[in-house]
Amino acid sequence: MNTSLKVQVTNVCKSFENNLVLQNINLDVNEGEIFGLLGPSGAGKTTLVKMIAGINNADSGTIRVLNVLMPNLSLLKKVGFMAQSNALYGELTALENLDFFAAIYGLRGSIRKARIDSVMDLVKLTENLRKPVSQYSGGMKRRLSLAISLLHEPEILILDEPTVGIDPVLRQSVWNELKRLSENGTTIIVTTHVMDEAEKCERLALLQDGHIIATGSPEELKEKTNASSIEEVFLQYGGADV
Numbered sequence: 001m002n003t004s005l006k007v008q009v010t011n012v013c014k015s016f017e018n019n020l021v022l023q024n025i026n027l028d029v030n031e032g033e034i035f036g037l038l039g040p041s042g043a044g045k046t047t048l049v050k051m052i053a054g055i056n057n058a059d060s061g062t063i064r065v066l067n068v069l070m071p072n073l074s075l076l077k078k079v080g081f082m083a084q085s086n087a088l089y090g091e092l093t094a095l096e097n098l099d100f101f102a103a104i105y106g107l108r109g110s111i112r113k114a115r116i117d118s119v120m121d122l123v124k125l126t127e128n129l130r131k132p133v134s135q136y137s138g139g140m141k142r143r144l145s146l147a148i149s150l151l152h153e154p155e156i157l158i159l160d161e162p163t164v165g166i167d168p169v170l171r172q173s174v175w176n177e178l179k180r181l182s183e184n185g186t187t188i189i190v191t192t193h194v195m196d197e198a199e200k201c202e203r204l205a206l207l208q209d210g211h212i213i214a215t216g217s218p219e220e221l222k223e224k225t226n227a228s229s230i231e232e233v234f235l236q237y238g239g240a241d242v
């Protein structure tokens with residue numbers, strides 16, 4: 001494995017009971033890349049990112065993250081995962097939630113405090129730090145989940161539809177932060193079905209019915225198909241509406 005290759009998915013298949021949801025998936029993600037998984041609802045995006053994060057097992061094939069065969073608990077501190085459904089403790093305040101995850105990641109003392117301040121500032125929730133999460137709106141919960149995934153400055157950041165329910169201004173600042181992180185070497189995998197977000201990724205895999213139907217940078221994909229938008233690219237490759 002070359003050293004810039006941070007995530008390698010090889011011939012991965014996954015079924016739930018008799019339903020084959022991912023078929024022979026191959027993809028490579030390089031250091032510092034923002035890699036987008038784009039596809040309609042049910043295409044298999046969440047299933048794939050959960051396996052890359054080590055939450056679920058593949059039925060066959062292999063997934064290597066930082067050259068370690070997944071799933072592997074030793075990568076807990078190096079991978080950040082933001083799930084589509086928020087994994088938060090509603091009865092606790094945001095700060096208590098952050099402290100809980102900071103403890104899991106081994107963050108202590110002044111470093112813990114500095115990281116909490118930094119991620120809460122990023123998602124514009126500093127003023128709500130001491131509010132119980134049960135009193136948060138849906139969008140605030142998404143922002144807190146994003147803050148938690150960034151807390152330990154993971155080398156690999158996996159975000160499942162991170163900006164759903166987040167307003168356009170904050171969405172822009174989240175993307176600016178993702179760009180900044182990637183420029184500093186963080187490798188980012190993000191699922192989306194928002195076209196303008198897909199355009200912000202350095203490379204994309206288009207996923208349809210459990211298959212990757214195309215991979216490349218947004219520009220390459222548009223050039224190859226003579227399309228003016230990623231939406232058009234998707235349709236040209238035989239994809240359904242995203």
Ligand SMILES: Nc1ncnc2c1ncn2[C@@H]1O[C@H](COP(=O)(O)OP(=O)(O)OP(=O)(O)O)[C@@H](O)[C@H]1O
Binds near residue numbers: 019039045047193
């Ligand atoms: N735990 C499960 N048990 C059974 N089927 C599942 C399970 N998880 C996902 N599936 C099925 O796998 C397929 C892919 O689902 P997945 O959530 O990965 O798609 P997705 O592309 O992330 O969709 P969305 O954009 O709506 O989140 C769907 O048909 C879904 O019903």
